[in-house]
Amino acid sequence: MKIEEKKAILPPKSNFSEWYNELLLAGEIMDVRYPVKGLYVWFPFGFEVRKRTYAIIRELLDKDHKEAMFPLLIPETEFMKEAEHIKGFENEVYWVTRGGKNELDVKLALRPTSETAIYPMYKVWVRSHADLPIKIYQIVNTFRYETKHTRPLIRLREITSFKEAHTVHATWDEAAKQVDVAVQIYIEFYKRLAIPTIVSKRPQWDKFPGADYTMAVDTLMPDNKTLQIGTAHHLGNNFAKTFDIKYEGMNGEQEYAQQTCYGISERCIAALVSIHGDDRGLVFPPEIAPVQVVVIPVLFGKSEEIIKACREVAERLKDEGFRVALDESDERPGAKYYKWEMKGVPLRVEIGPRDLKNNAATVVRRDSGSKEIVPIDKLAEEIKKRVIDIHKSLLGKARKSMEERIFDCNTLDEVRDKISEGIARIPWCGEQECGLAMEETVGAGILGIPESELGRGYGSCPICKKETTSIAIMSKTY
RNA sequence: GGGGCCGUAGGGUAGAUUGGUCCAUCCUUCAUGCUUGGGGUGCAUGAGACCUGAGUUCAAAUCUCAGCGGCCCCA
Incomplete structure (x- = not known):
């Protein structure tokens, strides 16, 4: 409840x-x-x-x-x-x-x-x-x-x-x-x-x-x-x-x-x-993140050893050039997780009795939520790897999300249909008169003819019907 | 450009239908203390608000108008 x-x-x-x-x-x-x-x-x-x-x-x-x-x-x-x-x-x-x-x-x-x-x-x-x-x-x-x-x-x-x-x-x-x-x-x-x-x-x-x-x-x-x-x-x-x-x-x-x-x-x-960003808050690529790694001690009763281990880890990571926060505040671990997730910190290192017993730490990724146990003496190099991977995977995910929302259209009806779901590709002869008519009909703007493959294809202009190899993209804009 | 909705503590809200019950509710937050501690610990005590101005009225958070601010829809 x-x-x-x-x-x-x-x-x-x-x-x-x-x-x-x-x-x-x-x-x-x-x-x-x-x-x-x-x-x-x-x-x-x-x-x-x-x-x-x-x-x-x-x-x-x-x-x-x-x-x-x-x-x-x-x-x-x-x-x-x-x-x-x-x-x-x-x-x-x-x-x-x-x-x-x-x-x-x-x-x-x-x-x-x-x-x-x-x-x-x-x-x-x-x-x-x-x-x-x-x-x-x-x-x-x-x-x-x-x-x-x-x-x-x-x-x-x-x-x-x-x-x-x-x-x-x-x-x-x-x-x-x-x-x-x-x-x-x-x-x-x-x-x-x-x-x-x-x-x-x-x-x-x-x-x-x-x-x-x-x-x-x-x-x-x-x-x-x-x-x-x-x-x-x-x-x-x-x-x-x-x-x-x-x-x-x-x-x-x-x-x-x-x-x-x-x-x-x-x-x-x-x-x-x-x-x-996601439902839990900000997500930053490591290069941008004001804090790249947050170290969170998980305390039970007598916890001097854990605090000490966390401080050492935080120091070592700082020496390796990471922007590190050590959260020694009096909150429970769960509350800290939520807080630092909101702030978009790419990596979280948890150290509790369980980890310390194995001379390890739990490393959690903000972008994927994945949790892995990493030996403390390998922490710096493992984090380096993940920093690179997080950037790659954020870019990959963002690209995929965009590509999935680009739609090939042949008629303005299709464009009007798809425009609320993303970007519409449609052949365009390039003439201003046709372009303005297209914008008018669809109720959205022509961004232009993309430089990339996106802008090339084959079809006929929906207004003048002239054949063209240029594809325009249309979308709702801010 | 056109239309609609809204403005109450730091954040989210109740109170408006029918003006008086309101020195304004609840959650969260914040402060202090104890407690707790592997995904928002619990308890106690305390702090904090009616957007601004004018009007109607014996009486305005509540009604009217204007300003400022916010949100949504359509072109």
Whole structure:
């Protein structure tokens, strides 16, 4: 009776929306109770997850980029220079209009993205072909006045963790190559998070305002909607013209620069938490987990020996480079198991009288729940093996889960039927007119034609009936 | 863009139909003590709440309006 009354802390993951909201609180990722719509607070634990996640982005970018930082405030005069860009953002810009009691002569925008903050400086910095390429990124907050339902980590009024890179090149082709490089970096990044991705070129009507084209990285969430978790834009010389970014070529002529920009936000953490988490809480790949191994003493009466053994084990594992927590608190073991499972700790080491008698420990995996007895002197190497295996198996599981929810369709009726279960593949001739008609009919978006095998096939466009070898993917999106 | 529901301790809730029984219920949490200890130990004592503002009324957690905030559905 008592046991039945113990309710799970979280709603089941199948009830995704509720599960997600409560997990963020119970798992201490974000506090959603800040009293302004669309703004949320990072708990210290969540912030550590963020820190480790962004350390990976930095590691990948730092090979070939420089990190810098530009101002939050953008003068209206700069912000309003690029017509398409304005059109894309003007409805969601916050404006600073006063300083103290004085009206400002030139209003200041809170950056919704930083092109117009960075490019006036690029105009100054770029003089000669020898200055190129420039590859700079920053990790900053940005503001967008969202009017729809906001959601922590996914749709925010303050994006707290926007990694945006801005590159400048001499030629269009070189910039195009950089877009490819960016996409490869993102794919690699998401592999490290054990998150499967699909890369596609966004349809023209869905590209970044002011870009020649946009490449996007999407993943599939547990509620069968896709989440855009990275984009890379080829800006051509559109911004170079409006911001007058020119370089002197080998032959002395002035040329407009070619630019790209690419970004990732805290949506990467939304995906991380959502894709790996389960009914018991968070599940982290070991590289991200703030605590990788928790040591739990199982005490009976006189327990000095057990405590001592646990301390020794914890120390030894720390020396081996693991992030270790030793839970000596006064709770019962079961309560500790639940607590650390919620926190997503990949491995739990239990040591009780039974284990100690055999000079062993019980090792439990968070991802699979498997329990194994391991001799204490082999603990470090056994844990090393499992750390690698946990990452592999998380990625494998996530990939399988996504692949199982991709459906081949030949008609729009089929798409409409399947779209609530995941991603639909459907032949598309590539024409805008047909694409918009398809979106209209289905009530879902075209993500694009995937770069991978997913985007290739054979069939006829459901609107114009023209034969095509291109397959588009459609889904409900966030 | 359109529609609906909701706001009571840190979290989850009862109280609203019919305004007064409410210095507000229960579970959880937190604090202290004892107890217990291989999947949420039990007991005792204690702490903690009616979103904001205006209105109706002798009287508002309860009714009305507005603001703020949250959730859900449709396009």
